[in-house]
Amino acid sequence: MDDLTHAPAIAPDPSEVPRYFSMSQRIGRLRYFVYCLGGMIACCILVLAFYTLCLALPPQLGKLVFDVSLVLIKALFMPMIIFIMSIRRLHDLDRSGWWSLLIVIPFATFVLLALPGSKGNNRFGPPPRANSKAVKLSAFFIPVAMYLLFFALKDSPPRQAPPPENGVLQPYMR
DSSP states (O other): OOOTTSOOOOOOOTTOOOOTTOSSSOOOHHHHHHHHHHHHHHHHHHHHHHHHHHHTSOHHHHHHHHHHHHHHIIIIIHHHHHHHHHHHHHHHTTOOGGGGGGGGSTTHHHHHHHSOOOSSOBTTBSOOOOOOHHHHHHHHHHHHHHHHHHHHHHTSOOOOOOOOBTTBOOOOOO
16 A cells, blocks of 8 residues: 555656745855855845935934944844855755855865865755856856956045034044
8 A cells, every 4th residue: 555644756847947035946156156145145235225215314313213224234134144054055965054154264165166066855845946147147257347346446436524613623533
């Protein structure tokens, strides 16, 4: 008699489209690199959007909203992206996601970029999907664009402190 208490084992579809926030999929080194960079750039754009929004608010409220949003983005969203991508990368290495807690150690991300994933299926599923041309181009152009942007902004004049009122220096606040 057949065992009807368990679902039949179905082979996962190797052409499954990668989902950004899925912790059940595996990702390779290049996709890990691109997803982490893309997530950090998205967080920077979000910070700039909040900054622009806060300029339209009254000064005290704008400062409060911007400070809260900056803390949330830097302390919640960015680490969440890095941990999720690290868990998926560790799954490709056939390691538990709990090892992602070691990301707080400097240069641990570079170890994840250096180690090749396990060949074939492992306990976390089938091998990751092959990298598309968009992923390969992004892995090249995003760092190049960041490098060029850095050198374009490097020589921009620094922000000046406001002049002292009544000849008394005031502490410089944002």
